[in-house]
Amino acid sequence: MQVFLAMSTQWHRVVGMVGAFYEGLRYESFREIRLGLGIRIKDWPEIFRGVQVMEMAAKEVLNDRKER
16 A cells, blocks of 8 residues: 555556546556665565556546546
């Protein structure tokens, strides 16, 4: 959860003819977040999978909110 919250400003948004939508997190920022939080590389795969689950759920909520 700590990594997901730290990534809160790293959403990639796409703007098109029908409006803007959240495509996902900017994965290139993960390295700096991992280092900044002091996460060991051996722990990273499990943490990353958890963040991806949160990202998918958040995308549904964020993009659904845009349609209202």
